[in-house]
Amino acid sequence: MAAVPLLICDDSNMARKQLLRALPEGLELSVTQAENGRLGLEAIRNGLGEVVLLDLTMPEMDGYEVLAAIQEEGLDTQVIVVSGDVQDEAVRRVMGLGATAFLKKPANPDELREALSQCGVFATGQGPIEQPGADAAINFNDAFRETVNVAMGRAAALLAKVLHVFIELPIPNVNVLEVGELHMALADAQRGNQLTAICQGYIGEGIAGEALLMFHDSSLPDMARLLRQEYRESSQSEMLLDLSALLIGACLSGIGEQIDLTFSLSHPQVLGEHARIEDLITLNRHRWKQTLAVEISYSVEGYDIHFDLLLLFTETSLARLKGKLAYMMN
Structure with a gap:
């Protein structure tokens, strides 16, 4: 079974590490990381984000702008927004822009598993997959x-x-x-x-x-x-x-x-x-x-x-x- 290209787009090293650690065991994933929305959008265009874990508040290009660009360009990806901005209006806006799910930070592993399953990503039962960067030190x-x-x-x-x-x-x-x-x-x-x-x-x-x-x-x-x-x-x-x-x-x-x-x-x-x-x-x-x-x-x-x-x-x-x-x- 081919690995699913997963993109984690967040300006915080800490947030990216938390998401890597929260990923369910047994997933066949190819993980790419992006530190702002502009780099994240480039990765999606290059086929590195079949599923995207997307922050909202980022430099250069925020999550709302990324979602809008995905819609405008018709990019084939499914987006799970993972954000500290938990305003009701923020949730309404990202769902209106085509997000599959919204999770509040820090992401709960069970909720992340459920959101990934909505995107068609399921654990294979083959044990944990080592994710690059999950053990990197954070300042x-x-x-x-x-x-x-x-x-x-x-x-x-x-x-x-x-x-x-x-x-x-x-x-x-x-x-x-x-x-x-x-x-x-x-x-x-x-x-x-x-x-x-x-x-x-x-x-x-x-x-x-x-x-x-x-x-x-x-x-x-x-x-x-x-x-x-x-x-x-x-x-x-x-x-x-x-x-x-x-x-x-x-x-x-x-x-x-x-x-x-x-x-x-x-x-x-x-x-x-x-x-x-x-x-x-x-x-x-x-x-x-x-x-x-x-x-x-x-x-x-x-x-x-x-x-x-x-x-x-x-x-x-x-x-x-x-x-x-x-x-x-x-």
């Missing part, structure tokens, strides 16, 4: 970025239900930053706009930090309309505190579930209203000397709403996080 940044990717998708799905919108998800940035580099990252997030920032501390099993959620002031009137509230400056802090508690809590909960810990959160506080980024840095310079920084920039489709979430883990949390993620990295 910490990639492992943690994929953990954050899954968590931010769950947080976005919750926010999408509250606001009745579609949240456009970015590729999260994960870096260890000195205070000067953090200043530049925050300045880039500001993009010339004034901000209202909410700060919330968190801690769990020796892992601690601060979440900083920055709302562009131009987004506030649209945000109030989505919440069916009259926009008044006197009530905007309460609105943003509620949204911050929801988004920060959901994101940290998603991280915690994957690394088996529970975060305790302080009460969110308004750090600055209509402030320039220099003011926020001045207020907190003593706390931000070096940090593991996670940056997520959310947008709401069809609205002028943009907000940036920064998770700033303390320098001493890094070793503990590496220990928690060691089973993923090896």
Whole structure:
């Protein structure tokens, strides 16, 4: 029996490794990997993806664009979307673009087996097939970025239900930053706009930090309309505190579930209203000397709403996080 050409298309080494490990035993497969949608589409055109495991949020060409190109070109392939973006609208869109199935990250092996069977790929009973790359070592940044990717998708799905919108998800940035580099990252997030920032501390099993959620002031009137509230400056802090508690809590909960810990959160506080980024840095310079920084920039489709979430883990949390993620990295 000829091996089935299977393509795994995901920008994360960690995600590709997880999928390789989740493949059922006894499958006759010829596996190709692609790190973005453009390379994935080329592989499909070359006959290397009779079945495709496709991520949605990728550089150069995302999963939606790949699905649209497959339809437009009439390519002979079956696509199983495997994504951290679990918004109901995301599922509806990919199925409308011809996907055979949708699985949330990290893929459950039983659900993956069922999805592959829908594509006509069944185990032969001949024992496990060695998959190239399944045992490759993964660096910490990639492992943690994929953990954050899954968590931010769950947080976005919750926010999408509250606001009745579609949240456009970015590729999260994960870096260890000195205070000067953090200043530049925050300045880039500001993009010339004034901000209202909410700060919330968190801690769990020796892992601690601060979440900083920055709302562009131009987004506030649209945000109030989505919440069916009259926009008044006197009530905007309460609105943003509620949204911050929801988004920060959901994101940290998603991280915690994957690394088996529970975060305790302080009460969110308004750090600055209509402030320039220099003011926020001045207020907190003593706390931000070096940090593991996670940056997520959310947008709401069809609205002028943009907000940036920064998770700033303390320098001493890094070793503990590496220990928690060691089973993923090896």
